[in-house]
Amino acid sequence: MGMGRPRAFDADAALERAMDVFWRHGYEGATIAQLTEAMSINPPSLYAAFGSKEGLLKAALDRYTEKRDAWMDKVLDAPTAHQVAERFLMEHADAQTDPANPPGCLLVQGGLACGTGSENVPFELAARRTRTEDQLRERFVRAKAERDLGDSADPATLARYLSAVTSGMCVMASSGADRNALREIAAVSLKAFAEQAKA
């Protein structure tokens, strides 16, 4: 028995296009017609490969998370907690205003509040954001063990603070804030971090 006709499109390249549409219009604002056109495929191919609109989003999020993890590895590899925070904040400022992508971040612009039937989407996005926060926290726990953070510094609070600031930068990017504006925010936040870190 045969193995069937092979797929005529590159799933990863298609996901990259889908990511852009979800990012620019949000999950609910993105239509199947826009997605299929951006992906250069027809609806049946989309549904055969990804199951549903939500399945496509999850696949796009998986791909996004994969790339983000590689990026986070570099960030977390910085020798000190302060440098971790600096890289995290500054590179976020750059990425969120990179003209190659829509403004902000897929995990925020994708949809904070959705309609009935899509309640799972904000939840899914939140879980991925929390993952980044967890990675930061664990890194700061290590930093504390290495005496790189003060005794009264709380890794969870520091991680949550950085997560909140970068999320806020997403909202600012959505309002049209440019790279310099986000970098200024990052710079102020970094000083706050330093202040907390040495406590």
Next chain:
Amino acid sequence: MGMGRPRAFDADAALERAMDVFWRHGYEGATIAQLTEAMSINPPSLYAAFGSKEGLLKAALDRYTEKRDAWMDKVLDAPTAHQVAERFLMEHADAQTDPANPPGCLLVQGGLACGTGSENVPFELAARRTRTEDQLRERFVRAKAERDLGDSADPATLARYLSAVTSGMCVMASSGADRNALREIAAVSLKAFAEQAKA
């Protein structure tokens, strides 16, 4: 000639209900059916009073902004820039986790990225957020004139920073962060503000 049958519902009360629906589901996630049911009116009454779904949102935003302005007046009346920042941050933490409202803030959860045909909505929300930032900046300009802020402190940067942090808190609230979590973020941010303010 007569003046016609009078409206049988209270427009302000209806807007309050509409606000809640937009807040909880976002602009695109909110359906006319949900809105009319929450407002206890029928579609023709909605369209006679507000023109369209987007018109209803703008009316709800106007009402939201009105209440927010009254609140901001109180915040801006604090004697020092530091106390302005403290009230702004802490009361945001409380408001965004007030069980009387959906989590976060209408100006963020309402929709950062929308579909084709609703491009105006994120723009409208952004304009209202910018308004708050402008109010803060002007207050800090005054504070600087009063020698309440250091010479190298930049009112625009400080205002943008506070705006970013509260927007970030909205995202955290959407992820399920509770009041204490947001207050911790506010506390760290306040120290950053103090550091910048005395510079």
Next chain:
DNA sequence: AGATATCTGTAGTGTTCGCTACAGATGTGG
């Protein structure tokens, strides 16, 4: 009271949504 103007509720309108049935195309395994 009568004419007029506006609101209200019922019951839809056309359009777009996410999704799929189907037939033809294109590969693999025997």
Next chain:
DNA sequence: CCACATCTGTAGCGAACACTACAGATATCT
């Protein structure tokens, strides 16, 4: 070369969407 399995493109499905035509109700103004 043939049977089979899977993909592709066309064309369209039912449902839900934002919105409205219409008729009856209820007010004001003369």
